[in-house]
Amino acid sequence: MRKKIIESFKQPLLKKNLLDFFVGGVLMFFPIINFISLGYVFEKLDSGINLEKKKIKWDEKFKDYFLKGFYFSVIVLGYFLIPLIFLFLGILFISILSEGKIASLFLFRGLILIIFSTILFLVSFYFLLFGLCVYVEKKSLKESFNLKIIIDKIFLIPREYTIIYIISVGLILFSMMIVTLCFNWVVGLLSSGFIFFYDLLVVSNLLIKFYPRKAIIVQLPF
DSSP: OHHHHHHHHHGGGSGGGHHHHHHHHHHHTSTTTHHHHHHHHHHHHHHHHTTOOOOOOTTSOHHHHHHHHHHHHHHHHHHHHHHHHHHHHHHHIIIIITTTOSSOHHHHHHHHHHHHHHHHHHHHHHHHHHHHHHHHHHOOTTGGGOHHHHHHHHHHSHHHHHHHHHHHHHHHHHHHHHHHHOSSHHHHHHHHHHHHHHHHHHHHHHHHHHOOOSOOOOOOOO
């Protein structure tokens, strides 16, 4: 498993993939246009999970990538909608209703809501990873939210999936820390597209390598 994880981190930066990485990183920086980069990652995930041996190229179908990126965003928003609502309420309580008072009940409620939203984000992200995989396997937005199918898939590789989840969360949090704590905000902003595009490629590589496909042969220890 360690070898597959290392390969997932190395693959986006291989010499043969550098041009694709550069294009995706640039497009990832621009709002709306970054749907194309998301669609590119989605196409790679689709190809990998369905065991299609083809190289994903930028010059083939930008419109198709844009639509796939839109669907990608819809699924992510679907999973994160409830946590986002609680986060918004928490910020509203702290920034406006508390009126800047430290000893305010609204401030305390806001902090509780933000903590609760963080927990919900982590729980939602846990199911989101395989939710995306189920979508590319079944080509159905409805099925991407089918928790029964997702949980069944997770139970097939619980140890590996937990490791993938921890790596994904850690990678995204580390990237957010680099971007937000960068000494030069201009450098942090300009590099954010490349950093987060790299994260998406690594996570998609991990999912491709470990996702249990439709047909699985279980070797019984006889």
